[in-house]
Each structure stands twice: as C-alpha cells, then as structure tokens.
Amino acid sequence: MAKKRASITDLARQLQLSTSTVSRALSGHPAISEATARRVTALAKELGYRPNSLAAGLRKGRSNLLGVVVPHIDGNFFSQVVKGIEAAASQAGYHVLICQSNEDLAHERENLETLMSAQVAGILVSLSRTSNEFRHFEKVRKRDIPLVFFDRVLVGHDVNAVVLDDRAGGYRATRHLLEQGYRRIAHFSGPQYLNIYKHRRQGYEDALREYGLPVEEDLIVFGHMDMPDGHAGMRQLLALPHPPDAVFSGSDFSAAGALEVLAERGLRVPEDMGLVGFSNEVFGRLTLPRLTSVDQHCELMGRTATRLLLELLEEREPASAPRHVVLQPELLIRASSLRTGRAGAG
Amino acid sequence: MAKKRASITDLARQLQLSTSTVSRALSGHPAISEATARRVTALAKELGYRPNSLAAGLRKGRSNLLGVVVPHIDGNFFSQVVKGIEAAASQAGYHVLICQSNEDLAHERENLETLMSAQVAGILVSLSRTSNEFRHFEKVRKRDIPLVFFDRVLVGHDVNAVVLDDRAGGYRATRHLLEQGYRRIAHFSGPQYLNIYKHRRQGYEDALREYGLPVEEDLIVFGHMDMPDGHAGMRQLLALPHPPDAVFSGSDFSAAGALEVLAERGLRVPEDMGLVGFSNEVFGRLTLPRLTSVDQHCELMGRTATRLLLELLEEREPASAPRHVVLQPELLIRASSLRTGRAGAG
DNA sequence: TCCCGTCGTGCAAACGTTTGCACAACCCCG
C-alpha cells in the first residue's frame, strides 16, 4: 500500500508556490515573507512533511551523518562514549553511523572508505590498537572532512582530539594511596605504545617522586590489563622479598583479579593492602570491598568530541589549527583504599 | 584543496561510454559484455571510485542504511547486540544508524520519524520500557519498511521478531534451584506488558508447579529491576513471616542489590539463600559469591535479527506472515546457587 | 515622472545514480 511521503513539490503545488520558496521557507531563509512562511509550515505540519535527507545531502554534497570508528562497541568505555556521541549528535539534528575496526588497521581503513562513500559530514575516531600509521587519514583530510580523535590518538600527529588527562588520573590515584599512609605502592601497567597506559604510569611515578620515594622496577608489572593478568601480577608481587602494601592498577579488571588473589591468601583489603583501579567499571561497586577507581567521564568525552566536531562543521574554515580538549578524571574513593583511622594522615 | 571524488560520469567520459553502461557494469548487470565490464572495473579501481550512496539511495527510494532503535546503547546487553547488528550489516554492505529511545515512548516515536526521513531500508527495534502501545509503528508499516523486533516486543502483536526463550530461561533457572534443594523460591519481575519479564515469570511458575509447589503471590516482587529495586525487594522478602530460601531474579542488577542486603544482614549465599540472576552481566563473575545467571547470547541475537531483516529486504514481498526466531538461553551455574553436598539432589 | 533600491518569489540547473525503452549491430536460419 506504501503511501508516498509528502515532498517539497507536493507542498509547492498545493500552495501555488515554487519549490524554491517552499524550501527557503522551511529552512528559515530571511527573504521569505512571514505570511508565506506561516502558510508553508502549517501545511508541512498538516501533511506530516519530513525532508528527504538523501536528496538534500546529494545536493549539498554532504549528509547529516556523523561517522564513528571505534575498536569495538561493546564494553563499558566505548558503549558509554557512543551513548554520549549519539545524544549530542541527535540533539543537533545529526545521525550517527557506527563502524567497528575490531582493533584492526585494515578494518579501520575500510571503515573510513565506506564512511566517505556515505558522504558523512564528519568523522570521530578512536584508533585501533594496531593502528601505527596515519596514511589512511590523509584521504579524509584531502576531502576536507572534519576529523576528531578521542581517547586513543596517534602520538606525534597534531590532530583535533579529546582525551583524558591520564597522567593526572595516575597521579591522583597514587597520591591518594600515599595520603592514606601506604608507602610501598606497586603499579599494573599496559602496553607503553598506548598513550593512556604510558601517561597513567607517568602520573604514578610523579606522585612517588613528590613524596621522595623511589620508583622501583620490581613494583611495576606490565600486562594486558585483564583479570588473569591481575591474578598473575598480584602473585608476582606477593612473591617479592619485600612485597608492596598497595597497588594502583591501570585497569579495574586487573584490580579485580588482584582482589581475588588477596582473598585467597587471606589478606585483608584495605588493611593489609590498598587497591585502586582505573575506569570506574560497573562492577567496582559490587566487589567486596568496593573498589576505589578513576572515573573517565566516558559519556562526557563522547559529547565533547561531538561538539568539537560540530564546531568544525560550522566553521568550514579550510584548515584551522588542530584543537585539543583534555578532560579531567575523577578519583572515586571507595573502601578498597580507605584505611580507617589513618585517613588524611600524611 | 578538497579533491573531487571520481563519479560514474568521470568513468564514462574517460572510457567513452555512457553512464548507464558504467553503472550496469559496476553492478554486474548481465547484459554487459565481459570486455567492457573489465575495462570499467579496472578504471574504477585505478581512480579509487566509490559509489555515492546518497545519489543511489535517492534514485532507488531507499538507502543502504539500517535503522536501530534501542532503549540505550550502554550496558552489557544492548551494546553486545548492537555489536552483532553492526557486524552482520556491514558484512552485507549496509550501514547502521543508531538511535536511543532512553526508555521513553515519545523519544522512540521521534526516533522512528527521523529514521524514516533518513530513508532507511529497514528498522530493528527493541522497545522502550514505557512503550505500551503500537500506533507509532503503523506508519512504518504503511511505508512498507521492513521491521524486525528483538528481545523486547509488545505482547499480543504478531510481528517479525527475534527473541530469547525467556520462559525456558526462567524455567531452567528455577528448576536448577529446586534441584539444589531450595523449596521456597521467590522471584523479582518487571513490567508484565513486556514479553521478557512475563515469560521469565511463567517459566518460574511452571517449574514450581512441576515440583508440586504453590505459586505464592507474596514471593513475587515487581519493580524496575535495578540495584535499588534489588535492595528493596530483598528487604521486603526478609520481612515476611516465612521468608524464602532462594531468589530467582529476572535481572542481574536486582540480584546484585539483593546480594548486598544479604551481606549486610550476615546471611550466607548460597547456604542460607540461593540466588540466580538473568543476563550474565560482566560483574556476575566478580561478585562474592559469583552469581549464577542466564546467558542471552546477545551478539547472536543481533546477528540473527539483522539476517532476518536482510532476508525481508531481499524478498520485497509486500506482506508475508510475520516470522519469529526464538533463541535458547544458557544457564551458567556459579557459586551463588550451589549448595555443595546437595548438588544434584532431587 | 523617472530611476533606483529593496523585497519576495520563481526559473532552472545541478548533485550522481538507476532504469525503461529504444536502437544499432550482428548472427543464424530459411
């Protein structure tokens, strides 16, 4: 049965106007008399007119779509960021086109191609873990499609980006442990070619130095930051001749793994061992004890990146200097790092 | 600098062919000679030609976009389903347009409108929790846009749908508790106009009846299935003159809430109280004890729903009978429901 | 009265693709 949608031509015919006038009236063009504008919008509403964005996009050379490339969309962090992106975009009348690179450079390249053939107005990207080059983004630049990176950025390239101040996150987490009286603080870190892990470690070291404490290589454990890594890391630390009295983990998952090992060994948290994670995963409120963690404001990151992209779209200046936004993380103090009675002590 | 993309017209000019021939060659039309087809594809590759999907969509009356409406995209379940949807869609050359209804009927209505104005080829929907009517979907039907529901569907409406066998999930969960020797089993349930909660409850009741046990109204608590609801529900149950010895919760979140209350009161799980959740959230492996739950195969559900939608798109038959796919859930038994020594007992 | 500026509207082209129809060339068979 498929009833045809009302088009701008239908409105024009019924109102004895030209399509140009109707088009202008609907887009609020100043040269249209108020009376005409009212007539047009009234009929448009009556007929339930919806603009055909394909036609508009074709004519204008770009759609009202924003492309998003993420390593994967499940998982706490990216799904929340995407939530923020979608919210900000739809508020501005844009749609969001999602692609997953599956942490794979070749996929990422293909994603960009298909987004460009969909004529997206702009693109948001968080790099795949294997993306160590930048060539595939040159084509995007050539076409003057605004591009904003978030969270994961390729080091050494000056691009529009919204990132977290991971250094500050690591610093505050570690400093909090120090303020709670812990003095031998270990750290779980990830691949150092990812800026996020590198910066978290730098924050950790800065805090130690500020307290005049040495950075001991034995106390820094590198891994992939999942639960099994947390198990292994904790066992390794406990086997040291002089084990730590606290751990700042660059991920909640490895922190949870550590927690399990500690429970196994009958060590109490936070009394015998302080523990701080990173990312504020949902389960952090469900562990026993609850896990102190660093919140990344994922949704805000999505919103912010989108707003930045929309600004770039408005400007249409060919090549302004790349803009950076750095979001501040937030330390959420829960039981796993709170030595009661010692709180606030130097 | 914005280099222009090569269009079909450019190819035609360079090859001294008409645009029609080029178009047909690229889409594998049988009436094109093999020689011509080769020439065209060769040049297309050389120039890096990418079809302009906006133009194609405009001409064909529909785009290569699939619309998706979900209550929200963060959280374990929906982000995984969307992952499956995106994977299946992009494999078939489609893009995915994501909308969030924020569990709100008005939003959902608006989402559908904007998807239709984006000329999506088909739509995938999981209903918002407040969607207790169906009117807004009539317009989609009128336009002959294929529509597939997943997970949450409105009871009493015969539509294309991919759902979980929630009844079986509820049945198996409850039966497992019975097999573990629990005899007074309570249940947390949600809004009964949503199939998922209704069916989980039915499975629960079926299992009780099979064991010759009564279904007691006092033992069924209705709510929104979040953590605070789990707190309240558990307190309510413990206040009963004759409290239950186990709870089958229709959601992991309320199960987690219940767990907290039990810990507060010093009640042991699974010894004093058995606990089973639903959805296999990530945190279920991190609670103490680990939470027995029902896995929904979220990603598979996304893939399946998308495949069904793509089939409907291929057929283009105006109104075939609505198709249903029912996926089987999987009970994942963990410590929260395992009374050691009693395992397997009648 | 004439000229010029302003205001509101219309004309028509353009965006890149698909597709029904027509047509030219060729082959085969009678």
Place this chain on the structure above:
DNA sequence: CGGGGTTGTGCAAACGTTTGCACGACGGGA
C-alpha cells in the same frame, strides 16, 4: 538475401532538494 532474434549500448527521465540568478512589484527620492 531477407526476416527475426539476440546482444550490447545509449538516451533521457527521474529521485527531492538547494541555490545562483533574474524578474516583477512596489516605494521613495530626485
């Protein structure tokens, strides 16, 4: 050698919108 079928290609319209330009009407100043 002519008629009919097949094969490969081109013409042109159409999808719904936007937008540069032109045009007519009207008003005010000279």
